[in-house]
Amino acid sequence: MATGSGKIRRVSLNTPVTEEALRDLKLGDVVYLNGVVYTGREGVYKQCLEDGVPLPENLAEISNVNFHCSPAATPDGQGGYNVGALSGTASFRFAKWLDRWFKASGAKIIIGKGGMSSEDYRKFFVPNRAIYLTTVGYGTGALLGRGVKGVRKVHWLEELGLAQAMWMFEVEELGPFIVESDLDGNSLFERENAAITKNFEKLYEGTRPATLRRYGETDNRSDEVI
Amino acid sequence: MISIEKIQQTAEVLMAKAAIDIPDDYLTGLQEAANAEEGDLSSFVLQAMLENYEAAKQDRRAMCADTGVPRWYVKMGNTASIEGGPVALERALRLATARATTDVPLRPNRVHPLWRTDHNNNVGLRAPEIEYAFEPEGDWVDLITVHKGGLFGTDYRMLFPGDGIEGIKRFYLDSLIAFGKRGLACQPAIIGVGLGGSKDTTMVLGKQAACLRIVGDRNPDPKIAALELELKELGNSIGMGAMGFVGKSMVIDCHIEAAYCHTGGMPMSVHAFCLSSRRACARLHADGRVEYRTDPMWFTPFMRRETVEWQPEAEKLEELV
Numbered sequence: 001m002a003t004g005s006g007k008i009r010r011v012s013l014n015t016p017v018t019e020e021a022l023r024d025l026k027l028g029d030v031v032y033l034n035g036v037v038y039t040g041r042e043g044v045y046k047q048c049l050e051d052g053v054p055l056p057e058n059l060a061e062i063s064n065v066n067f068h069c070s071p072a073a074t075p076d077g078q079g080g081y082n083v084g085a086l087s088g089t090a091s092f093r094f095a096k097w098l099d100r101w102f103k104a105s106g107a108k109i110i111i112g113k114g115g116m117s118s119e120d121y122r123k124f125f126v127p128n129r130a131i132y133l134t135t136v137g138y139g140t141g142a143l144l145g146r147g148v149k150g151v152r153k154v155h156w157l158e159e160l161g162l163a164q165a166m167w168m169f170e171v172e173e174l175g176p177f178i179v180e181s182d183l184d185g186n187s188l189f190e191r192e193n194a195a196i197t198k199n200f201e202k203l204y205e206g207t208r209p210a211t212l213r214r215y216g217e218t219d220n221r222s223d224e225v226i
Numbered sequence: 227m228i229s230i231e232k233i234q235q236t237a238e239v240l241m242a243k244a245a246i247d248i249p250d251d252y253l254t255g256l257q258e259a260a261n262a263e264e265g266d267l268s269s270f271v272l273q274a275m276l277e278n279y280e281a282a283k284q285d286r287r288a289m290c291a292d293t294g295v296p297r298w299y300v301k302m303g304n305t306a307s308i309e310g311g312p313v314a315l316e317r318a319l320r321l322a323t324a325r326a327t328t329d330v331p332l333r334p335n336r337v338h339p340l341w342r343t344d345h346n347n348n349v350g351l352r353a354p355e356i357e358y359a360f361e362p363e364g365d366w367v368d369l370i371t372v373h374k375g376g377l378f379g380t381d382y383r384m385l386f387p388g389d390g391i392e393g394i395k396r397f398y399l400d401s402l403i404a405f406g407k408r409g410l411a412c413q414p415a416i417i418g419v420g421l422g423g424s425k426d427t428t429m430v431l432g433k434q435a436a437c438l439r440i441v442g443d444r445n446p447d448p449k450i451a452a453l454e455l456e457l458k459e460l461g462n463s464i465g466m467g468a469m470g471f472v473g474k475s476m477v478i479d480c481h482i483e484a485a486y487c488h489t490g491g492m493p494m495s496v497h498a499f500c501l502s503s504r505r506a507c508a509r510l511h512a513d514g515r516v517e518y519r520t521d522p523m524w525f526t527p528f529m530r531r532e533t534v535e536w537q538p539e540a541e542k543l544e545e546l547v
């Protein structure tokens with residue numbers, strides 16, 4: 001079961017992912033996905049939520065897993081695509097669309113880089129019974145690329161371009177991902193941050209704040225930049 | 227004369243090598259970090275990265291789907307001559323960048339800052355960047371491509387002489403922690419520190435220190451070399467590992483490059499060359515030979531010279547005799 005370290009639990013899920021499966025996930029579990037996973041980021045959100053473009057039909061039945069990602073892919077010249085690597089992009093920028101997106105798409109899992117704040121989880125994820133999986137590394141593009149077995153469809157390739165289009169990937173053991181938020185809105189990153197911050201007073205001993213300050217500067221090192 | 231066709235072919239090979247093959251020095255550094263890491267999650271991440279490099283190599287696919295910002299460093303021996311001159315060279319590097327984008331494939335990453343338009347090939351306004359340097363001896367040209375991650379892990383600050391080493395350490399820690407949380411910088415990284423110069427030089431030097439020196443390389447100034455090791459140690463004692471999880475692998479190595487600056491200031495920059503430390507180099511000789519390597523050998527005694535005249539060591543010794 002375990003990969004890398006004996007203490008890490010490894011779970012395989014099928015899409016669309018059920019509520020029961022989500023409830024079983026614990027912060028720090030490693031997840032692999034089977035079925036269909038689609039990409040969607042600011043281009044898709046803006047066009048569907050602000051400009052009124054309808055979502056693909058029966059999206060939630062095909063998949064409820066939305067990956068914040070742009071693939072390294074090119075058309076193969078025969079109507080298909082050559083998918084190389086796949087990596088998550090930083091999700092915190094998309095928080096403002098997510099509540100409406102969950103409602104419109106029926107998505108229950110968001111995958112991306114770096115997660116969001118537990119405040120965002122409580123505001124947007126918990127009421128919609130959704131969780132966040134983070135990519136690993138974050139440079140595990142080749143491993144994720146291997147998990148893609150085919151491209152089921154690409155929506156809006158012309159309109160949004162390769163990076164922003166909605167790619168629907170058929171996947172087998174796509175992963176690894178790590179459970180960053182649970183159904184209660186707890187964040188693994190925040191838990192880890194809190195543990196690390198304890199060490200900072202000692203760490204900063206013997207350093208000196210810069211003579212020239214910056215607007216808005218704070219010495220509170222439990223702050224985050226996202 | 228170095229043929230332009232050879233330059234373009236070599237540049238295409240380099241684009242693919244950089245994107246796919248993790249350089250040996252970084253790989254060894256990461257393996258050591260993985261062996262030393264005790265945090266469960268952080269260990270898991272490092273193990274996954276090692277598997278990722280293997281998968282990239284076996285499948286010949288990019289190790290990370292984020293292409294970063296591909297760029298070129300060109301170094302010429304003083305007597306090198308290129309078919310078609312520097313204009314042809316730049317065209318060849320732009321063409322190789324565009325072709326590799328479809329052939330590898332690489333994600334087209336480069337867009338106009340305002341209109342967000344792109345040519346789907348990582349070529350555009352001032353993209354890819356091409357930087358030049360020279361060496362006193364030789365008729366060769368070195369081509370180096372670096373695909374550095376482009377969003378997080380870099381910062382600049384104007385410090386003053388009075389801020390001293392304590393100020394340098396503070397800004398260094400601040401940068402590592404700010405971008406290390408949640409692993410935004412995709413650590414463990416090769417950290418490059420630029421010290422001195424004008425503001426733009428500080429940034430350029432810090433980036434070169436991160437991307438163009440290999441793991442284990444030390445600055446020839448023994449005091450700077452000692453500071454490099456001290457900063458590496460300091461970064462790894464934050465208590466933070468890969469992805470910002472509890473652990474100790476933040477810094478695979480730390481490289482500092484210095485430049486003379488304004489007498490009143492001490493500008494500093496910090497750059498993180500991420501888990502996908504993508505660089506590849508080749509030397510093209512006038513007789514048609516091409517030698518591939520992973521060490522850019524960018525910072526030579528000539529590049530770090532301090533006075534008006536440049537004299538190779540041998541001549542200097544002769545004079546002393």
Ligand code: SF4
Binds near residue numbers: 087291293375
């Ligand atoms: S910083 Fe490096 S490893 Fe991380 S996403 Fe960018 S290129 Fe990939």
